[in-house]
Amino acid sequence: MSPAQYWHCFVGIQTREWLRFWQQRTRFASALVRPLLWLVVFAAGFRAVLGISIIPPYDTYITYETYIAPGLCGMIILFNSMQGALSMVYDRELGSMRVLLMSPLPRPFLLVTKLLAMGVVSVGQVYVFLVLALLVDVEPPLWGYLAVLPALVLTSLMLGALGLLIATWIKQLENFAGVMNFVIFPMFFMSSALYPLWRMNEASPWLYWICQFNPFTHAVEAIRFSLYLEWNPMAYGITAAITVVLTLLATAGFRPQRTRILGTKPA
Amino acid sequence: MKALLKHTALAALIGLSAPSLASLAYVSNEKDDTISIIDTETREVVETIDVGARPRGILLSKDHTRLYICASDDDTVQVLDLATRTIIDTLPSGEDPEQFALHPNNKHLYISNEDDAIVTVVDVSSKEVLAQIDVGIEPEGMAVSPDGRWAVNTSETTSMLHWINTETFRIEKNIVVGQRPRHVEFSKDSKIAWASAEIGGTVHIIDVDKLEQIHEMTFKVPGVNQDRVQPVGIELTSDGKYAFVALGPSNHVAVVDAKTYEVLDYLLVGARVWQLDLDKDEKHLYTTNGVSGDVSIIDVDDLKVIKSIKVGRYPWGVVIDPTT
Numbered sequence: 001m002s003p004a005q006y007w008h009c010f011v012g013i014q015t016r017e018w019l020r021f022w023q024q025r026t027r028f029a030s031a032l033v034r035p036l037l038w039l040v041v042f043a044a045g046f047r048a049v050l051g052i053s054i055i056p057p058y059d060t061y062i063t064y065e066t067y068i069a070p071g072l073c074g075m076i077i078l079f080n081s082m083q084g085a086l087s088m089v090y091d092r093e094l095g096s097m098r099v100l101l102m103s104p105l106p107r108p109f110l111l112v113t114k115l116l117a118m119g120v121v122s123v124g125q126v127y128v129f130l131v132l133a134l135l136v137d138v139e140p141p142l143w144g145y146l147a148v149l150p151a152l153v154l155t156s157l158m159l160g161a162l163g164l165l166i167a168t169w170i171k172q173l174e175n176f177a178g179v180m181n182f183v184i185f186p187m188f189f190m191s192s193a194l195y196p197l198w199r200m201n202e203a204s205p206w207l208y209w210i211c212q213f214n215p216f217t218h219a220v221e222a223i224r225f226s227l228y229l230e231w232n233p234m235a236y237g238i239t240a241a242i243t244v245v246l247t248l249l250a251t252a253g254f255r256p257q258r259t260r261i262l263g264t265k266p267a
Numbered sequence: 268m269k270a271l272l273k274h275t276a277l278a279a280l281i282g283l284s285a286p287s288l289a290s291l292a293y294v295s296n297e298k299d300d301t302i303s304i305i306d307t308e309t310r311e312v313v314e315t316i317d318v319g320a321r322p323r324g325i326l327l328s329k330d331h332t333r334l335y336i337c338a339s340d341d342d343t344v345q346v347l348d349l350a351t352r353t354i355i356d357t358l359p360s361g362e363d364p365e366q367f368a369l370h371p372n373n374k375h376l377y378i379s380n381e382d383d384a385i386v387t388v389v390d391v392s393s394k395e396v397l398a399q400i401d402v403g404i405e406p407e408g409m410a411v412s413p414d415g416r417w418a419v420n421t422s423e424t425t426s427m428l429h430w431i432n433t434e435t436f437r438i439e440k441n442i443v444v445g446q447r448p449r450h451v452e453f454s455k456d457s458k459i460a461w462a463s464a465e466i467g468g469t470v471h472i473i474d475v476d477k478l479e480q481i482h483e484m485t486f487k488v489p490g491v492n493q494d495r496v497q498p499v500g501i502e503l504t505s506d507g508k509y510a511f512v513a514l515g516p517s518n519h520v521a522v523v524d525a526k527t528y529e530v531l532d533y534l535l536v537g538a539r540v541w542q543l544d545l546d547k548d549e550k551h552l553y554t555t556n557g558v559s560g561d562v563s564i565i566d567v568d569d570l571k572v573i574k575s576i577k578v579g580r581y582p583w584g585v586v587i588d589p590t591t
Contacts, residue, residue: 044490060563060575061518061535139571 001105009105010113017117020087031079031125032132035072039136043068055196057230069130069138070224071193073148074216076129077122077156078188082179084118085163085170108251111164115247118163119156126152140227148227154239155219161246162215168253191217192224215242290546292553292587293334294562295322296579302336302347303562303578305553307546307587310564310574316352319345324366324409325584328391329373334586335391337364337378344378344389349588358394361387366450368409368418370433377418377431379406386420386429388436398436402429410451410460412475421448421462428462428471430478440478445469450542452501452510454525461510463498470498470512472528484523488533491517500542504549504567511552511565513540520554520563522570534572536563541582547589555582 021028046064054060091097103110130138130145140148166179190207191214192200201208211217218238225232289308296303300322304314319338322345326335334347337360344364346356360367361380364387368377375397378387386406388398403422411418411433418431426448430440445467452461453475460473472482486496497515503525504510510523519533520540537556544553545567552565556575562582563575 054561054575060572061537061559063535 006105006109009103009110013100013110013113014117014120017114017121021121027083028125031076032129034079035075035129036132038068038072038075039065039133039138043136055198057225057228057232063137065133065136066138067196068194069133069140070227071188071191071220072133073126073129073152073223073227074155074191074193074220075188076125077119077152077159077219078184078216080122080125081118081156081159081163082166082184084115084160085167085179088114088164088167107254108247111251111254112157112247115157115160115164116153118160119153122156123149123152141229144227144229147229148223151219151222151226151236151239154236154243155223158215158219158239158243158246161243161250164250165246165253168250187214187216190214191220193217193220215239218242290587290589292544292546292562292585293325293327294553294555294578294582295325295336295584296560297321297323297557297581297583299579299581301579302334303582304352305562305576305578307551310576312576312578314352315579316347318347318354319343319357323583324364325586326367326369327586327588329369329371331588331590335367335369335376337367339363339365344376346391356394358389358391359387359396360389361385361399366407366409368411370411370418371413371415375411375433377409377411377420379409379420381405381407381423384422386418386431388418400429400431400436400438402438403427403441408448408450408462410453412453412457412460413455414457416457417475419451419460419462421451423447423449423465426464426467428460428473442471442473442478442480444471444480445483449499450501452503454503454507455505461501461503463501463512465497465499465515468493468496468498470501470510470523482528484528484530486512486514486517486521486530486533488514488517488519488521491519499540500554502543502545502552504545506549509567511543513543513554515539515541516558518556520552520565532570534565534570536565536572537561537575542584544585544587546587553585553587555585557581557583 043065190210200211218235221235222239289306292305294303300320302316302318303312306313318336320340322336323339324337336345338345342362344358344360345354348355360378363382364378365381366379374390376389376391384404386400386402402420403425405423406420407423408421418433420429426446428442429438432439445464447466448462449465450463458475462471470484471480474481495516498512499515500513502511507525510525512521516539518538521530522532536554537559539558541555541557554563560580561575561577563572566573
């Protein structure tokens with residue numbers, strides 16, 4: 001296989017993801033409405049709540065909107081990754097994933113490319129969200145928008161791999177509701193997305209430790225620190241390590257023959 | 268890291284000049300009985316000096332060699348020599364001095380004595396008490412107009428501004444303002460005076476020639492209960508563009524258009540923001556945040572809070588030495 005063929009395949013998968021995305025423009029809107037509601041409505045009530053302590057990477061007191069913006073960037077990626085996982089189940093049931101996997105290129109390459117394609121779409125949405133967040137005075141330094149890119153891509157890869165792993169377990173399309181309740185919500189709420197960890201620790205130490213062990217916390221912190229031009233090796237390191245592990249597990253575990261179409265008996 | 272790089276680059280630019288050239292900000296810490304000294308380049312506390320009990324109002328002598336400190340619980344005004352950073356003298360102040368103001372002649376210090384309902388005028392060189400002027404109950408804020416003509420005292424309980432003629436030491440006019448007036452600030456041309464009323468939640472703008480109120484301002488900080496909006500410190504830019512008003516427990520500083528008296532923005536700083544001072548080129552405004560024990564720095568061009576620095580407990584006053 002030549003690099004050109006790899007590239008051709010890469011571009012093909014990327015294009016397909018964007019095409020799918022373009023055909024589901026309402027999905028784009030809804031993916032933005034959710035974090036924007038959190039930012040504008042939920043955060044408004046807590047405006048001055050965090051004005052009692054300065055935590056890195058911030059140099060001064062911040063509004064609650066400013067605090068949750070990085071968490072909401074993570075939320076966009078989280079929902080997209082899980083919806084991506086759903087789409088892979090859907091693809092599998094309609095057989096288009098099988099078509100993709102019939103490609104002579106190595107399966108891990110195909111799957112990682114698929115994850116990256118999903119990630120790029122998510123990152124695009126995150127940037128639209130960040131621009132809209134300027135309207136409520138969430139104003140990170142200009143270079144922060146560039147510095148946050150690696151953290152966003154890494155987060156998309158990590159959550160994409162997690163989605164893929166879940167997709168290999170899901171047998172039926174309806175189980176996505178379960179994914180919402182058992183993956184998305186716990187990951188989002190039990191993280192540093194909504195409250196700083198010192199506050200969680202004050203509320204309950206065990207909740208604090210759950211947050212510490214939640215990979216989403218570290219992804220959000222990597223986004224938060226890079227957005228404000230600070231380097232957080234721990235958050236980056238943990239997110240990268242978990243991304244590698246999840247990708248290995250997901251690519252090794254993805255077996256199209258395990259799947260079946262609803263209502264048919266397994267072969 | 269960024270600040271460090273910037274500082275290093277700056278140091279390289281000016282040929283690694285001595286750090287003593289950096290401009291210094293002095294902050295009185297009411298509960299710690301100390302003065303924190305902040306280097307305005309590195310934005311770090313470089314030294315903390317022990318002073319008398321409960322330091323509140325602080326001001327610089329006109330030649331910027333001394334810092335006068337109201338040591339409220341010691342019932343005295345201390346004189347800190349800035350070169351040696353030691354207390355070299357004390358002045359008679361009357362009981363419980365809280366705020367004071369120095370006449371442009373660099374000699375007459377006007378001190379409000381909260382418990383005695385008087386204003387004491389002290390000659391700082393002879394240490395003589397020149398006058399004790401009866402004012403309203405609980406005198407608090409003190410200001411002298413830049414042209415030296417007026418000394419204004421605010422009395423908290425009487426809710427009045429007392430206009431004292433600095434030649435006769437007599438009150439010539441009383442102006443009723445909002446409840447508990449705290450602070451008075453003159454425009455550089457001495458034509459306009461701004462007075463804050465803490466409980467009234469208002470700022471009163473006074474025409475100094477006519478000694479009449481020409482405008483009354485109120486504030487509404489989004490998301491903050493109205494009873495927490497308590498104006499205290501006021502600072503004006505010398506170009507007449509902005510007035511900054513510290514809004515106490517609302518934890519915000521109001522940015523006011525000094526010509527139209529419109530509030531342009533509310534900036535989030537630390538808890539119970541109290542007094543304000545501009546640095547020498549008026550690029551940065553420093554605020555003392557009493558309850559959170561820190562000083563916030565506002566970029567005046569961008570109107571953004573850029574940093575908050577931990578100081579002692581209950582920082583009260585801040586002055587920046589413009590010569591260093």
